[in-house]
Amino acid sequence: MDVIYPRGILGQLVKEISKFPGVGLRSAERIAYSIILSGPSRINEFSALLNKAKSALSRCKLCGDISEGEICQICRDEKRDRTKICVVREPLAILSIERSGEYRGLYHSLDGLISPLDGIKPEDLRIGELMKRIDDNIEEVIIALDPSVEGDATSMYLADLIKKRDVMVTRLAYGLPVGSDIEYADATTIRRALQGRQEL
């Protein structure tokens, strides 16, 4: 049978919403229906907020995070440790690391990972910008990229480049997630946890 529903403008809206990360088709339908049913004033408010966000938010000229103003809050903050830069794949990772409360240095988003298969080369990433920032009294670069083939390759590439400048390069420890059961950990995680074992 033909699925006649939802088509037209409602169908378009569902399709657009389903492109959001982590939103499947069924969730997109629920969201689209709830937006439309909540009425014109709610749609107006949301649309106004989107437009406000569009004009007020841009990328920080230094770290690449989403920022109100040319330079973000963290890059402007004189109380932060300005000798450390933590390199992340994308701005959302900054949020996660900030939440840990463990790090008080600066950040730098690469906006991607080196991935020859997807045609992403080092020059497509914000690596040149990173190197310029490193020359400005940075003592340690902490690489916090995903534990994946691309993440590891990008980490190695960066480490080679940065070490030439006599700057310490570290990366996040890989191992068992805290609170997890060891029997549910995958083989690669356990391998990494063993390789990174520390003396007690």
Next chain:
Amino acid sequence: MDVIYPRGILGQLVKEISKFPGVGLRSAERIAYSIILSGPSRINEFSALLNKAKSALSRCKLCGDISEGEICQICRDEKRDRTKICVVREPLAILSIERSGEYRGLYHSLDGLISPLDGIKPEDLRIGELMKRIDDNIEEVIIALDPSVEGDATSMYLADLIKKRDVMVTRLAYGLPVGSDIEYADATTIRRALQGRQEL
């Protein structure tokens, strides 16, 4: 430690998005970041689509579904069985029932369920509108409300009201979801499945 992130306009956007059904805070963050990072032209397009949806879509004057135009596609369709009305809690349920391909009659959204605890009384729902439609040659009303305390109470209330008009009232069968394992079914579902057992 203070969570400084995300605040300001980005924080507002995350908060608004987290109000969408089924979207938690972390998903809202991912969605908000992806919207902002996708750039002004994508935001423009999405915002334009929202505004188009706002002006083009309204509630069908008959069934209450979301509709382009005063009367929706299903209510206008002369090929549908106009002697049957399927009563649902909300328009999204119409989508699910249409997908089953099993039903070719009309629909009616109550826009809620009777719930004394939440102060929702019969007169708060689209019951008056339903009764008017039933007087127009309807032979069967299929009640397709949630299998919950409120759903059952509303079904009973409607059945009493409709039977007085000499119209057949049926409701969806409750039982085991197709493809499920019986050992995972909850006690209430099994109870309903037993009560609704049919001779083979």
